[in-house]
Amino acid sequence: MTTDSKRKGIRLPRPLAIFVWAYMVWNLLPVVAAMAFSFNATRSRSQWQGFSTQWWSGTPLSLFDNEEYTAALKHSLELAAMTTVISTVLGTLLALVVTRIRGVAKRPVNFILMIPIVTPELILAVGLYLSLTFITVWPFSVVELGTPAQVVGQVTYTVGFVVVIIRGRIAVLGDGLEAAARDLGAGPIAALVLVLFRLLMPAVLVGAMISFAFSIDNFVITQYLSSDSSTVSIPMYLYTNARGGNTTPALNALATVLVVTTLLAVALASLLYRWATRRESVASDVTGTVALSA
Amino acid sequence: MNRARRGTTAGLSRRALLQGIGFGAGALALSACASRTEGSSAGNSATQGPGGIELARPGSPVSLPLYDDNQAIKSGLNPESGPLNVYCWTGTIPKKTFTSFEEKYGVEVRPTFYGAPDEALPKILAGSINFDVYECSMEQLPIFVANKVIQPVNHSYLTSYKSNVWDSLQSPWYDADASYTTPGSYWNTGIAWREDLLPDWDPASMDNPYDVFWELDGIAGKVQWYDYVRDGLGMMMMRNGVSDINSTDQADLDAAVDAFRELIDRTRVRLGTDAYQTLAQGTNWIEQAWGADIYFAEFYIPKEVDPKVLKFWAPDEGAIVTSDTWVISRKAKNPVAAHLWMNHLLEREHAVNMVQYSGLITPIEGMETENVIAEGLMSERLNTALPSRQQIENGVYHAPLSKEGETAWQNAWLAVKSNA
Amino acid sequence: MAERLAGREVKRLRSRRDPDSAYPRGFWHALGAPGFAWFAFWVLVPAYTIVAVSMGYVSDSMLPVPEWDPRYWNLETLRMVLGEMAPGGVFAKVVTNTVTYVAGAMVLCVLVGYPVAYYIAKQAGRWKVLLIVLLTIPFWTSYLMRMLAWIGLLATDGYVNRLLMGVGILDGPYGWLEGQSFVVVISLAYGYLPYFILPLLASLDRIDDRLIDAAKDLGLGKAGAFFKVILPLSKMPLIAACTVILLPMCGDFYTTTLMSGSPATAMIGNQIQVLAQGGPQQNVGASLALLLQLTLILLLSFYLYASSKSNKAVPA
CATH class of the missing domain: 3.40.190.10 (Periplasmic binding protein-like II)
Structure with a gap:
């Protein structure tokens, strides 16, 4: 080995390191600053004028005391709960089935599963909106704009990602364990439940957390399929009020809640995954992260 | 247009075909579209709106049609329990x-x-x-x-x-x-501005105060108009001297779009619906606004700014109401x-x-x-922001348009929003 | 290496029996049915609805009527929309904006994102894990929150203006949020960079270091090794990362609305968003959506074709 043991590849001049750290600062500092502004002492969201928690709670306009904010918080959590359950269940079943499909159906099925992932959200949203408003037969007639439509839209958007994550796990496991269980006398369905579901659990949990994070952060679909002000989610509220609107630092507090919730969900997902797969050595950090991201 | 054909023979044969092959969704959607178009009737499309209803104008009132299958409720009923x-x-x-x-x-x-x-x-x-x-x-x-x-x-x-x-x-x-x-x-529609930021402007000094957006210098980036088709294009027509803000004359609409284009080039005008907040914050100095906006703005104005600096103008005669x-x-x-x-x-x-x-x-x-x-x-200083009796009596109103007119307006607004 | 071997060990348990034969007939179909029904109802039908609305017409009551039967499709709207995209048409400026903004943001992403990804993949040393975590945070931070953060900083009385005025670059506050195209481009780049860097990083990380050592042993200098070895190997990952951000960027309307709000910076997403929501021009909105989607499918197939070709050329 001729190269430096710590640094791999070609050493580029020092400025590159500075550039990378500058990028990190550029990337993160505004968000940190915006979070900090939720503790501003005055109404301003652009000038720091002292520390206070008045925008978080205690005053009529604060995050936890103003109905507009609490309603958005509650609605976002409701949507996320429903989306997480439905897309995890559907995604797990689909992942199991898709890995078994042979023959002619294989390609079209894979193609359809990829559609929501490679389509701009706006187009998914427009399609769903149009079909819900123009088609009068079941199931389109029973899904009303507002919460039901928003859940349908969010699940449609997230379930593909859940499938990708769980499929990845199934590919690593192979079908050998299931067969081994059967060879030991378990019936096929018992084998599936006992072995596969137990081994798939980490991936299912990751899928659930990812759905949760996607749902909480989702803006385009949620906005397009909303009905009225009772179905406003946190990102929708941020969008309407970011430029003019209800511009107190309570808005920053609301955004902070959004960010912290998402990051907690993702952190939890990756910790759970590591804990559940602690006896296997899985892919490195990078691939792990990207598996979460892809 | 081949609408007539679509409604009759083609529609029938299509429906028969679809039912024949049992394509339920399509058939239902078709019957839905049949019921949607049945209100149409032959007539003068320029003076008639949806369902052949005459286009109402302040000078020419219109009785909206009553239908046998859509009656008012009986008298003397008790209120329902709600909600x-x-x-x-x-x-x-x-x-x-x-x-x-x-x-x-x-x-x-x-x-x-x-x-x-x-x-x-x-x-x-x-x-x-x-x-x-x-x-x-x-x-x-x-x-x-x-x-x-x-x-x-x-x-x-x-x-x-x-x-x-x-x-x-x-x-x-x-x-x-x-x-x-x-x-x-x-409510009335006109121009709202911050007197402290534009101390030299007075609408009384101009023959056509609507022209201010094209005349005043140094307001680039500080201008907003309503993101509503009727308000936006309507006031643009007033500025161009067209007194009928429901005009569907293509020349009037084109002139309005041209004026907008000039305004975008000149000021990068922002389209929005939050005029009261942006004015209060001072991000915008002069805007197309509703009179009520400067009342709303008082709730958003920083403590150190006197609400008196929020000004609103609409003409006494021929204001947009x-x-x-x-x-x-x-x-x-x-x-x-x-x-x-x-x-x-x-x-x-x-x-x-x-x-x-x-x-x-x-x-x-x-x-x-x-x-x-x-x-x-209400405070005396809001006098101009509330529609006066004279403005209401002699104002111009947004009114229904014919299908062609509506399409022309939508196209014009699309051109504005696309900066075309 | 050890990791890879561990994975392989598990895989070797694969049995030779056909795993499906053990299950009751139709078991997998039943298990998959809800999911497939979901996709059929909420992906395929909506896609078809966009086509049907685009090919429909507007009734006398000013309601758009979708045309479900392909034999009666009315191509007029689509043709009109296409015509309006030509120079001088209503959508000409919007299309130009979309193309230049997306292209500009993409160039910025490559210029900023590639060095960052490369550094973290190959040179970060003990900082690598920390840097990856720092990259993951914005990835999972709400896009709108990240725009909101910049709105505060770029406000007339915000810290960017005060900093620039403090060091004497600006004489008075600059109106960043007042319909400036370059602000929209930078905001797009800022917004989508995390989604660009992470996949790129993962691919660059997989480039075998021994290839680089070999290049050096063969006498290529630092620069030579970079241009002859690393850059060619980065080509497909770069295209992939660009595709990842291209798709959502083309449907973006919120960035330009938030960072400008002026029709001067409208993108195609803005028009789709407004038109498809209702009114007598819903068929125009649907046509725009359809054209955008077709364009993206075309680009995507090109990418898939290119990547399958390069996979054949260089066995991974």
Whole structure:
């Protein structure tokens, strides 16, 4: 080995390191600053004028005391709960089935599963909106704009990602364990439940957390399929009020809640995954992260 | 157009075919489209709106058609138990009005809010909103009547209408004999500016104050117009000297788009609906606005700025005045309570709440801007921001358009929004 | 290496029996049915609805009527929309904006994102894990929150103006949020960079270091090794990362609305968003959506074709 043991590849001049750290600062500092502004002492969201928690709670306009904010918080959590359950269940079943499909159906099925992932959200949203408003037969007639439509839209958007994550796990496991269980006398369905579901659990949990994070952060679909002000989610509220609107630092507090919730969900997902797969050595950090991201 | 053909032979054979192959979804959608188009009739398309309804104008009132299969409710019924679903513009109706209605009639009110009438229209037509009573823009009325989305009103429940409402509105031009509507509120559209940031400008110094956006220097990036097709293009027409803000003359529309193009080049004008906030914050200095915006702006203005610097101008003669109406859904579950709600809104108590909450005038006797200010219900400095009697009587109003006219307006607005 | 072997060990348990034969007939179909029904109802039908609305017409009551039967499709709207995209048409400016903004943001992403990804993949040393975590945070931070953060900083009285005025670059506050195209481009780049860097990083990480050592042993200098070895190997990952951000960027309307709000910076997403929501021009909105989607499918197939070709050329 001729190269430096710590640094791999070609050493580029020092400025590159500075550039990378500058990028990190550029990337993160505004968000940190915006979070900090939720503790501003005055109404301003652009000038720091002292520390206070008045925008978080205690005053009529604060995050936890103003109905507009609490309603958005509650609605976002409701949507996320429903989306997480439905897309995890559907995604797990689909992942199991898709890995078994042979023959002619294989390609079209894979193609359809990829559609929501490679389509701009706006187009998914427009399609769903149009079909819900123009088609009068079941199931389109029973899904009303507002919460039901928003859940349908969010699940449609997230379930593909859940499938990708769980499929990845199934590919690593192979079908050998299931067969081994059967060879030991378990019936096929018992084998599936006992072995596969137990081994798939980490991936299912990751899928659930990812759905949760996607749902909480989702803006385009949620906005397009909303009905009225009772179905406003946190990102929708941020969008309407970011430029003019209800511009107190309570808005920053609301955004902070959004960010912290998402990051907690993702952190939890990756910790759970590591804990559940602690006896296997899985892919490195990078691939792990990207598996979460892809 | 091949609409006639589509409606008859082709439609039938298609339907037969689709039923033949059992394509349920398609067939149902087709029958839906058949019912959607049946309101159409031959006639002069330039003077007629949806369903062949004549286009109402302040000078030429129109009776909205009544249909046998869409009748008003019977008299003398008891109000339903509710809850009453009220679909209204966000931020207009004061909370006090909801609670006083609940106390008076023992019917719970469940309000849902839309951000703009343009957003409410498709949702109502698609049937995706359940409402009993809706705050309706008057240019939408013929669409709802022709599509039988709303039901006629029974005036025996609307006792305050006759006793309180202005004489001029006992039989309004947009709905003669008020067979479908009760009046909502009135406001004016004009120019709002910050006097502290533009100390040298005075509308009285200009022959055509609407020209200010093209004349004043140093306002690039500080200008906003309404993101509403009728308000945006309508005021642009006024600026161009077109007095009919419902003109569907292509030359008028083209000139309005041209003026917008110039304005975009000159000021990078922002289109939005939050004029009151941006003015209060000082991000914008001069805007197309509603008079009520400078009242709203007072709540958002920084402490160190005197609210007196918020100024509003609209001409005394020929100002753009907007008003809306209340209508009842044909599928209302609480039609009696809906009538009572409409009646409730025509009482003085609500009118006072309303003007103090949102700066809008309710058209009932004694609540004219002049009286509101004389009685000290509103500050003297808001005199120009509330529509005066003269403005209301001699104002220009947004009114329904024909299909071709509507399309021309939509295309023009699209050109504005695309900066084409 | 050890990791890879561990994975392989598990895989070797694969049995030779056909795993499906053990299950009751139709078991997998039943298990998959809800999911497939979901996709059929909420992906395929909506896609078809966009086509149907685009090919429909507007009734006398000013309601758009979708045309479900392909034999009666009315191509007029689509043709009109296409025509308006040509120079001088209504959508000409919007299309130009979309193309230049997306292209500009993409160039910025490559210029900023590639060095960052490369450094973290190959040179970060003990900082690598920390840097990856720092990259993951914005990835999972709401896009709107990240725009909101910049709105505060770029406000007339915000810290960017005060900093620039403090060091004497600006004499007075600059109106960043007042319809400036370059602000929209930078905001897009800022917004989508995390989604660009992470996949790129993962691919660059997989480039075998021994290839680089070999290049050096063969006498290529630092620069030579970079240009002859690393850059060619980065080509496909770069295209992939660009595709990842291209798709959502083309449907973006919120960035330009938030950072400008002027029609001067409108993108195609703005028009789709407004038109498809309702009104007599819903068929125009649907046509725009359809054209955008077709364009993206075309680009995507090109990418898939290119990547399958390069996979054949260089066995991974």
